[in-house]
Amino acid sequence: MKKMRPDEISAIIKSKFPQVTEEAGTNYIIVPKESILEVSQYIKNPPLALDNLHCITGIDRKEKIEVVYTLYSIGEHHGVTLKVNLTLEDLNVASVSAIWKSANWLEREVYDLFGVIFSGHPDLRRILNPYDWQGYPLRKNYSNPDFIAKPRM
Amino acid sequence: MDATQTKDMYTEEFLINMGPQHPSTHGVLSLELKLDGETIRGCTPHIGYLHRSMEKIAENRTFTQFIPFTDRLDYVASMNNNLGYVMAVEKLLNLEISERAKYIRVIIAELNRIASHLIATGTFAQDLGAFATPLFYCFREREKIVEIFDQICGNRLTYNYMRIGGVMADLSGEIIEKIKEFIEYMRPKIDDYDELITYNVIFLARSKHIGVLSKEMAINYSVTGPNLRGSGVKWDLRKDEPYLVYDKLEFDVPVGENGDAWDRYKVRIEEMRQSLRIIEQAIESLPQGDVTVKVGRVHKPSVSETYFRTENPRGELGFYIVGDGSVYPYRLKIRSPSFSNLAVLPELVKDIKVADIVCVLGSFDVLMGEIDR
């Protein structure tokens, strides 16, 4: 089977879900946070068969937090990247851990480091930091008394 | 509490904490086990005891300054971590490196893969109770590789050898001779392991049909590397999405049949053989030329994002790098293979004996350094 290019994949997704957009200059697909579950459900199954949720990343863009889902297909050898933008006021997004089991720990990690709340997650606790940790360390405005910044040249 | 209760006697499950200091948790993993006698009824892993906040550090280091930190992620396969990181940065910078550097990277990465699999083999046998002997044999062989690395870059464990735009130093003729000697030395040793460990009756009894990970579950949990191949999925980034010069080299991708602990172990043993083949071919076709391309000390990528993954000994190591036009990465996410590999553990250890959880964990070959980052 011919390997699909990212733009072909995003074309398929866009034709199915009109609400998704493409980030300018890249092939990253921006999904509104309400429709992450149905998009996930669709792309997990053939024809796209993206059965491998490789990585979930949070990015603190100061005014918003991006959650990036990196997906690959073992059988079809192609991949796609989804993005969900969350405003700081409402950091809720549906959990995809029922669709891909690997999301369980990956989402816990994003919750731990960024404070994004994945609703519907079976066990949303901190994972890397102690359970009683305060704050979300990878936010850009995070501060901690023990934190010693390296002097920059 | 689901316990069997009669009128005067009752039994109850008890909790036992395995770790963070326990001889077979491979570092500082903590497992909370719910036991019914010897049988495990539930298992909750607690991680983060080695969380050094690498991703926060990365935001305050230049791209070159972060290379030493990648050494300390998966510290038994530092070269492969270096490789994954510098290749991700090169992809971000659209940098093409010289042909010789590519071959050298392949040779070094494969040597380190053997070193890493040796530790995996040794600790697995140790976990099954073959006290120290297989582990020390594996360390004896690993010492040869470490010696070569020591000669190349001056350190035994944290190499910092791969650089953005090439490698730190060229391989001299003497080192290439040493690597060739090592290949000759290593081949019969792997056969020795087959005799000592792989086909040992007790070893087979202990590891066959234990912790069976089905194909579907492996993919769904995003298990990668030898653990995925042990479940029978023929997926190896070096073959399926070749980087460097892997597409020019000939090697097989060993796969397991049942997805049990023994299969995962066996895949590693076979991969060592394949790695030796790769190194041999790479040395034969090593071209002449520079090992670094001229790049500045600081790198300023444009505002862009990239995700790049390489095949590490433990699975697929991915780096998600966001550049904001400055010399520091805006965000650097490390997708470590062991993290996803460990997540599947609670599924596999239900209703098996205490002794088997050690076996399953050992066969997954997780490393806390890259799980906690």
Add this chain to the structure above:
Amino acid sequence: MLSILTIIWALIVGIIVLGFIAASAMFLIWWERKVSAHIQSRYGPMRVGWHGVLQSVADAVKLLLKENIIPAEADKLVWWLAPFIAVVPPVMAFVVLPFGKNLIVKDLNVGVLYLMALSSVSVIGIFMAGWGSNNKYSLIGGMRSAAQIISYELPLILSMIIVAMQAGSLSMQKIVLAQAGCWNIFHPNLAIAFFVYLTSATAEINRVPFDIPEAESELVAGFHTEYSGMKFAMFFIGEYTNLFIISAIAATLFFGGWQGPVLPGVVWFLIKSYGIVFVLMWVRWTFPRLRVDQLMGFAWKVLTPISFFNLALTGWLLIK
């Protein structure tokens, strides 16, 4: 007058035996470390004395100095008694070991039976240690040990009975003398009995591949997790004395005891015993460990039927 002499004689014998036990245990610990080191292509202890012969002495001195921690939640009496109960039975077993023609503390006419009885006692010590420590790992270790030793008792005793049947006596000296012409190991049925004996005896003293009670990679240190200092050393001494005892019994029952040409009997006896000890060490540093259910299955499904069959075979051969 006679009775005083007897008491003095008994004391001298006791001191000699105890001295031998201490020396033997220390030697075995050092030897095990050297054997394991050489198997693993290392040197092992090198710095104290010639090739580290004094290593066990140094360890003993150090363990004497160590603080003796009693866990707050421990069952104090049980916890205290356990190491003694673990160490006394192997010491008592020396009574019936025939070191030479006349070199035996007391040739009991029920020698074999006495040994069988003693081998069941040490499990109580281990189980007490596991229970008294009030530590979950220790408890699992103690439970495993109890289950294991009770299971392996049966094949062990059956294989010893076969020897007694062959010799027509339970006395250790008579068994040795019965092997004057041909060592027991050269009879096919007794050779089977020997392998059953050695396997079950290895399980009795908790050595690899049957070391599940202390299984380091699973239970940290098993039943002696909470023990420190001299109490821990006592378990160690008990373990290594046991190792010598089972080898010595094997040498007596199957390899003709102290009999052998040229050299004096005691030398032959020690050569044979330490030879078997070496084999056990070799096994220990080569094999992985069995799982608890496999271990029990092996005892009940393989060793016990073989022993019963062997028993019947021996009986048939004797009355034929």
Add this chain to the structure above:
Amino acid sequence: MAVIEKIPCAKIIEKVPGGGFFLTTSESILKWGKESSLWPMTFGLACCAIEMIATGAPRFDIDRFGAGVFRASPRQCDVMVVAGTICVKMNDCIRRLYAQMPEPKYVIAMGNCAISGGIFYYDTYSVTKGTESLGINVDVFIPGCPPRPENLLFGLMKLQEKIRNEKNAAR
């Protein structure tokens, strides 16, 4: 705890002619035992743990110095080799392990991370700045990231030296 306190009736023996000689001899024997049998704890935190195993492995063989008996239970150890980065989540665990060890006990801080936080000193929110900041007294510091096995052996010898020169009141 002074070694000499362990000898029964030390005060009386000292007064007997030749008793002083006896005491010093037995004290040096006890010290010899202590220094030649330092059992480390099986306790690896991070990268340095691999080098610690390598020190036990054939090429370097820490067992030559009598320190090759890696015990997993803290009750049976003499020396805690803190091999690796100490993270905040691990603090209590390390304190507890140290407390569980019986006296006399020693601590070797292996590697920069165990000394001061090392490479993870700056820009991190979850790394403890060294073993001493946990309130554990360290006997030997071995710098390096990670220290080579030879360094660990040297550190062990330094510890032996320290035990040899121990004044009675020191410990």
